[in-house]
Amino acid sequence: MSPQKVPVEERLFSLVLTLVATESGLTKNEILSSVQGYNSRYRSGGDNSALERQFERDKDDIRELGIPLETVADPGDPGNNQSLRYRIPKAAYDLPGDITFSPEEMALLRLAATVWREGSLSADSRRAIMKLRTLGVEADDPVVGFAPRIRTREAAFEPFEVALERNVVVNFDYLKPGEREPTKRVVEPLALVQFHGRWLLHGHDRGADAPRTFLLARVIGTPRVTQIPFARRGGDHAARALDELQDIWDRNLAELEVAPGTDAWVSLSKREDTRRTDDDHLLVHYSDTALLADELAGYGPEVRVVAPPRLVDAVRQRLLTTLATHGGEDGRD
Amino acid sequence: MTDPTGPRDARDKLALLLSLIPYLMDHESVPVSDAAAAFDVTPKQIRDAVHLIAVSGLPGESRAYLPGDLFDIDWDELEEHDRIALTHTVAIDDTPRLSAREAAALIAGLQYLSSLPEHADRDAMASLMAKLERGTATGAAQVAVAPAALRDTVATVRAAIERGTQLEFDYVSARGASERRVVDPLRIESVNDDWYLRGWCHLRGAVRTFRLDRIDRLVSSGEPISGHGAGVVLPERLFQGSEEDLTVSVDVSAAALPLIADYIPDDADRVREGDTVHTKVRVAHYHGLKRMVARFAGQVTVTAPPDARAAVAEWARAGAARYERYERETS
Incomplete structure (x- = not known):
């Protein structure tokens, strides 16, 4: 290591300043030979491949901060990588001047940022607030005694997020609700959404050649982010995925007989959109038969499913399985 | 290096x-x-x-x-x-744009909060999200969160926290018994779709965490809080393990292991044999154990002690019997 090693952030900072200041752009060699952090290790006419790899990683880091680092091809020499020029257009670097926030909005944004208390999005939201703080708006007083939080503890969240941002295919093993063995999936990720407290990946399943939605809690092991790019078609996949999930939720309705005063009653009667029938049955909406069956089987004798029949069968089958695995006779004639 | x-x-x-x-x-x-x-x-x-x-x-x-x-x-x-x-100064003089993920993190956070009564103005919320989207160079990343399911209890509890007054409610304990509680509310927290009240419980004489969806017959009494909870530092973890917790041995299918990770103590052995993992789970009472095991039929099996196995078997037998009884009565 050279004695006057420059910290990473100093090299990145110098690179940003230099690329903002240039209008026509600089070639890679011009950058490596002049910018602080590269220049002392640059060998004119020699092998700079290690330095070039570092430059590639630095470009990714800078872009991930939202800084528009552009590549401009030389019109007289297209296709020649050595003549590519790099720059950061000032107008695309600056936050548009008409974007301002009121003190109430600033307080709301700060609360929205604190929602992420763990995982990679908490670093992202912290940096966003840091940038917006420079607009000089004082936030209204924070709300006391109120700490809403979104959890992203599933191991699959971060790899999916990376694949989503890079627009590359992701591979993973998936245990579909109601099945016992995981299957291998190859998916073009389109959106990460949270619905009724569960994180889901919406994407195009290459094996099925169809759109699919996967529960992150059901991903086995760590997904593998490939370098295989894909063409993303259409926009606003996240909003569309949430709309579709809401449609399914609205369509699926189960009728349950629930013993009053039990855990099951307290929890199911307070479930979102639950209604009571005239004979005190509960009508509950749900996303997935196997997932609801798991939950209802947990309530044991506190719940009897009245309808639909496939949910009746699923819950009953689960209870008989549990009975059999715990030494009881399975009760069937 | x-x-x-x-x-x-x-x-x-x-x-x-x-x-x-x-x-x-x-x-x-x-x-x-x-x-x-x-x-x-x-x-x-x-x-x-x-x-x-x-x-x-x-x-x-x-x-x-x-x-x-x-x-x-x-x-x-x-x-x-x-x-x-x-x-x-040189080169830069202005606020940098947001990255795709920075904007997405704030937008998804706003979506989550958008069901709060004070943010009911959908147009104002939409314009704020649009500003964040416009504040990026490439558009925000595709991450979205459905609005939190806010129940009436959230509003009642928040109002009591702001006023500094006591709450009374029925609460089903981890052992299954329902008791009337008087609580000085300190903080309301959520994790995704689950909401919790943390407060000083007069019955237990200690700080306790209550799940809002297990609270029934909630009344804001208007009595000022007692001051016992003042200065209490709330631990980051919502639920603390207790000396009285029970540890039981389970066999878990390897694929289902992450689904019950919350219940497995950090220091428990995890011995893999084929597709099965032998390990332990910690629960406050069989009341909770039998429910957890019955949710993972065929994937989680209690192996010891025998009375824990019997409690699970009895729970499943009683559940299944409801269908047989119903069939007998209606046929």
Whole structure:
């Protein structure tokens, strides 16, 4: 290591300043030979491949901060990588001047940022607030005694997020609700959404050649982010995925007989959109038969499913399985 | 050799450097402590950043980083009064744009909060999200969160916290018994779709965490809180393990292991045999155990002690019997 090693952030900072200041752009060699952090290790006419790899990683880091680092091809020499020029257009670097926030909005944004208390999005939201703080708006007083939080503890969240941002295919093993063995999936990720407290990946399943939605809690092991790019078609996949999930939720309705005063009653009667029938049955909406069956089987004798029949069968089958695995006779004639 | 600071750390530091410059340009001379408070970092982090800014700039024609091509600060102000005054700037002078993920994190956070009564103005919320989207160079990343399911109880509890008054409600304990509780509410928290009240429980004489969806017949009594909870530091973990917790042995299918990870103590062995993992789970009472095991039919099996196995079997038998009884009665 050279004695006057420059910290990473100093090299990145110098690179940003230099690329903002240039209008026509600089070639890679011009950058490596002049910018602080590269220049002392640059060998004119020699092998700079290690330095070039570092430059590639630095470009990714800078872009991930939202800084528009552009590549401009030389019109007289297209296709020649050595003549590519790099720059950061000032107008695309600056936050548009008409974007301002009121003190109430600033307080709301700060609360929205604190929602992420763990995982990679908490670093992202912290940096966003840091940038917006420079607009000089004082936030209204924070709300006391109120700490809403979104959890992203599933191991699959971060790899999916990376694949989503890079627009590359992701591979993973998936245990579909109601099945016992995981299957291998190859998916073009389109959106990460949270619905009724569960994180889901919406994407195009290459094996099925169809759109699919996967529960992150059901991903086995760590997904593998490939370098295989894909063409993303259409926009606003996240909003569309949430709309579709809401449609399914609205369509699926189960009728349950629930013993009053039990855990099951307290929890199911307070479930979102639950209604009571005239004979005190509960009508509950749900996303997935196997997932609801798991939950209802947990309530044991506190719940009897009245309808639909496939949910009746699923819950009953689960209870008989549990009975059999715990030494009881399975009760069937 | 790997860099000790790591890339994520370096990105955070770069974001601070780029944000500090427009902030300092707006403040002719600002105490280090004010800047630290504004950016929620330590005074040392601010001083380090300012030292770095003061020696940074452009290579210039000569590629020698000459003084005119560098930022400069009033060094006397910094060293004698711990105040920052930028005296020369180069290249950048404005707030940087948000990254796709930064904007997405704030937008998804706003979506989550959008069901709060005070944010019911959908147009105002939509315009705020649109501004964030416009504040990026490439558009926000595709991450979205459905609005939190806010029940009436949330509003009642929040109002009581703000007024500093007591709450009364029925609560089903971990052992299954329902009791009337009187609680000084301290904080309302959520994790995704689950909401919790943390407060001083008069019945237990201690700080307790209550799931809002298990609270029934909630009444705001209007009595001022007792002050027992004042100064209590709420632990980050919602639920603390108890000395009285029960530990039972289970066989878990390897694929289902992550689904019950919350119940497995950190120090428990996990012995894999084929597709099965032998391990232990900790529960407050069989009341909770039988429910948890019955949710994972065929994937989680209690192996010991025998009375825990019997409790699960009895629970499942009673559940299944409801269908047989019903069939007998209706056939």
